[in-house]
Amino acid sequence: MGAMRTKNVADEVTRAALDLFSTRGYANTSVQQIVEAAGVTKGAMYHYFTSKDDLLFAIYERMLSLQKSRLDEITARGGAPEEVLRAVCVDVLETSIEFLPEGTVFFRSVHMLSEERQKEVTRRRREYNDEFATIIERGQAAGVFRDDVPTAVLIAHFFSDVHYLSHWYRPEGPETKTEVAQQVTDLFLRSIRKET
Amino acid sequence: MGAMRTKNVADEVTRAALDLFSTRGYANTSVQQIVEAAGVTKGAMYHYFTSKDDLLFAIYERMLSLQKSRLDEITARGGAPEEVLRAVCVDVLETSIEFLPEGTVFFRSVHMLSEERQKEVTRRRREYNDEFATIIERGQAAGVFRDDVPTAVLIAHFFSDVHYLSHWYRPEGPETKTEVAQQVTDLFLRSIRKET
């Protein structure tokens, strides 16, 4: 009877939505397709989510809080700017590879969210960005990072790699996520290090 | 008489579509909105385009052929790998900034094209990619570029910057397109140069 059927509706729906959004795109996925893939009905779904939009936001929410908490943890440990930056870069790259479908959906469909929720996403990303900028500025003050290029360009140069992962990295490919994270971080650190 | 051509319906529609797709997104833009913004009627539009999809592809087509022909031109000039690579990078970055709305639409909405046309886009981009890879491989053979990191990672590291431009660069911001193109190219070249 009930013992078998304890699957969480909300989780199943989120999982199915992530899968469909990342492969077919948000706009090309109907609520009907989602609930069918999740093995539930529309009524059940709308009991837990207020809209399709809400479903998309849930995916973002999970990723944003995860990455932010990991960043906080690393910066809290402290250390030399270059080592902190290295740890942060490797971590966000690895995490982004682990959550590759989320990333695909993220960068492709933010603009489909309501104005209000886009603002929220932007706010949260700016928080992350500012904390990242602080690390770089500490490095510049310590004379280990270059300051002849605008900080905004340096930051964009790194986050571009994070964004682009979902466009080229394939888990079944030759490199592990750890290798790629190290390699990309090295490339980035090499380019921002002050030449001696 | 060519000089005094009446305003071309196809051009007006393409322009309006680009504008709306880049601001509201492909899925959020109706054909009706496009034709209204272009000052034409649906009938006129469907006389020149077979579908909404067709309109999106036209935007891609223009960008793909432009960038490919520029790449061909630069490689045809020849020269030392590092200088060729620098010229190619600066050029694609500058061009991408000039065509920022196209880029926004491009990276956001490729997956909305028909399977067939996605294949075509992929094919054309691979052509560009392969030519780019050849330059890097020549540099590696000449001993000026590092070969301790997979070429695929090096390439992705550069194209990530190109993709990401539309996410952060603002024409009204402090840096000109030429400055940014130079700065980003320098960062990239620094990271792929073999250390001596």
Place this chain on the structure above:
DNA sequence: CTCATCAAACCGACTAGACGGTATGATCGC
């Protein structure tokens, strides 16, 4: 010049169906 002819360009009301969301009520643990 006038007018007939024809094809391309263009118009816009209309359709068919998909889709997000809801109203209603059944089921069940407590």
Place this chain on the structure above:
DNA sequence: GCGATCATACCGTCTAGTCGGTTTGATGAG
């Protein structure tokens, strides 16, 4: 019998694309 959890049928809206008809402009005969 009461709230939470879901199932089902349904609704109003929106939209890509169509189609019969109209305008325009080029051509050429008289």
